[in-house]
Amino acid sequence: MKTIESIFKINEFRDADIMACSGLNEEHGKNFGAVSAPLVKTSLFVQHDYQTYCDDMQHEAERYIYSRGLNPTTELLEKKLAALERGEACKAFASGMGAISAILFALLKNGDHVIIVNNVYGPTVTLIKQMHERFNIEYDIVISGNPDDIKEKIKPNTRMIYTESPGTMTMRLVDLSKISAIAKQNNIITVIDNTWATPLFQKPISLGFDIVIHSCTKYIGGHSDLTAGAVIGSNKYINEIRDFSHQLLGAVLAPDSAWLVIRGLRTLPIRMKQHQENVIQVLNYLKSRDDIENICHPLMGSEEQLSLLATQMYGVSGLFSFELKHGSFEKVRTFIDACKIFKPGCSWGGYESLIISPNRGYNEKAIVQDGMAPGLIRVSVGQEAPEILINDLNNAFNTINEI
Numbered sequence: 597m598k599t600i601e602s603i604f605k606i607n608e609f610r611d612a613d614i615m616a617c618s619g620l621n622e623e624h625g626k627n628f629g630a631v632s633a634p635l636v637k638t639s640l641f642v643q644h645d646y647q648t649y650c651d652d653m654q655h656e657a658e659r660y661i662y663s664r665g666l667n668p669t670t671e672l673l674e675k676k677l678a679a680l681e682r683g684e685a686c687k688a689f690a691s692g693m694g695a696i697s698a699i700l701f702a703l704l705k706n707g708d709h710v711i712i713v714n715n716v717y718g719p720t721v722t723l724i725k726q727m728h729e730r731f732n733i734e735y736d737i738v739i740s741g742n743p744d745d746i747k748e749k750i751k752p753n754t755r756m757i758y759t760e761s762p763g764t765m766t767m768r769l770v771d772l773s774k775i776s777a778i779a780k781q782n783n784i785i786t787v788i789d790n791t792w793a794t795p796l797f798q799k800p801i802s803l804g805f806d807i808v809i810h811s812c813t814k815y816i817g818g819h820s821d822l823t824a825g826a827v828i829g830s831n832k833y834i835n836e837i838r839d840f841s842h843q844l845l846g847a848v849l850a851p852d853s854a855w856l857v858i859r860g861l862r863t864l865p866i867r868m869k870q871h872q873e874n875v876i877q878v879l880n881y882l883k884s885r886d887d888i889e890n891i892c893h894p895l896m897g898s899e900e901q902l903s904l905l906a907t908q909m910y911g912v913s914g915l916f917s918f919e920l921k922h923g924s925f926e927k928v929r930t931f932i933d934a935c936k937i938f939k940p941g942c943s944w945g946g947y948e949s950l951i952i953s954p955n956r957g958y959n960e961k962a963i964v965q966d967g968m969a970p971g972l973i974r975v976s977v978g979q980e981a982p983e984i985l986i987n988d989l990n991n992a993f994n995t996i997n998e999i
């Protein structure tokens with residue numbers, strides 16, 4: 597495998613990103629010099645007099661009136677995330693799905709068409725399918741992510757292209773600059789779920805995307821102690837999302853969780869560096885084994901994928917999948933149970949290393965029909981020392997090979 601330094605171009609955003617994650621741009625003077633951001637734990641802000649209240653209500657979006665609208669702690673987080681993604685504005689939500697549904701409900705209306713590109717997080721696709729059945733939203737899925745295949749699906753009512761890169765499970769990258777260029781030519785909004793890469797390793801807005809979403813539950817929060825989501829983009833789109841989905845659907849982020857995400861951001865740069873170092877070592881170990889079929893991580897992709905990685909990303913994170921040769925539910929279960937450091941758990945992006953499989957026994961036939969191998973395993977490489985992680989996987993391989 598090539599070294600990280602030889603793959604990625606210089607990250608021109610790095611210094612500004614470190615600044616945005618840190619507390620250096622916070623106004624400590626306003627808070628008794630406290631270096632930790634203030635947690636303003638209130639639902640309500642009362643005003644000096646009724647005239648002030650009436651004036652504030654005319655500027656609801658910018659004034660502290662009620663925390664479903666604006667709260668100083670959540671607002672601080674929103675400013676940091678907007679800065680990190682190079683967007684004009686951000687709104688934070690109670691979960692990643694809260695953010696995703698906010699975009700879809702705010703920007704789509706009856707009769708609009710969405711093109712889903714690449715392997716997108718299952719519940720997002722399920723939500724769009726539900727919107728098809730209930731609200732007459734049309735959709736097509738272009739799994740290949742190929743720009744020509746996307747062009748073919750564009751219709752007069754196509755309003756949105758929604759993608760993830762890398763794609764869920766397959767970890768395949770799609771060409772974000774080409775996709776945004778096609779969308780612009782056709783007046784289509786582009787949305788990307790950037791959770792895997794984090795704003796440190798991929799800047800979709802700088803590649804022409806309109807809207808970025810994050811599940812901050814994962815790397816951005818980073819400690820498996822909260823659920824949170826965020827939507828970042830231009831003032832125009834974020835205002836639409838704020839007025840409709842944030843205010844009226846109301847799945848807003850509580851200030852307590854916003855405070856925890858701000859704390860998580862402080863260490864995002866060093867955590868991502870460590871996830872990257874750990875995953876490279878784990879991938880190098882797995883590559884040397886002949887009892888696995890396939891490793892799905894952008895660093896293990898074809899020449900074409902590696903060149904996309906180099907042109908549109910600045911680093912890699914620790915979530916990936918691989919296939920056990922001659923896999924079955926029994927083999928997968930034995931492997932997972934033999935791991936003592938990697939724990940079975942469906943989220944990712946926190947301190948702890950995690951392991952699961954789409955194969956839950958009862959659905960083995962269905963996953964094979966969906967094109968997945970029965971021995972497919974997904975791991976989230978955490979912050980533990982890489983040799984401990986490799987040792988854990990090695991023991992698990994020894995256990996299945998003894999069967």
Ligand SMILES: Cc1ncc(COP(=O)(O)O)c(C=O)c1O
Nearest residue numbers: 691692693717789791811813824
């Ligand atoms: C790629 C991706 N996007 C969005 C989500 C949803 O985020 P949340 O669980 O915070 O709602 C997930 C959750 O696993 C995810 O993997």
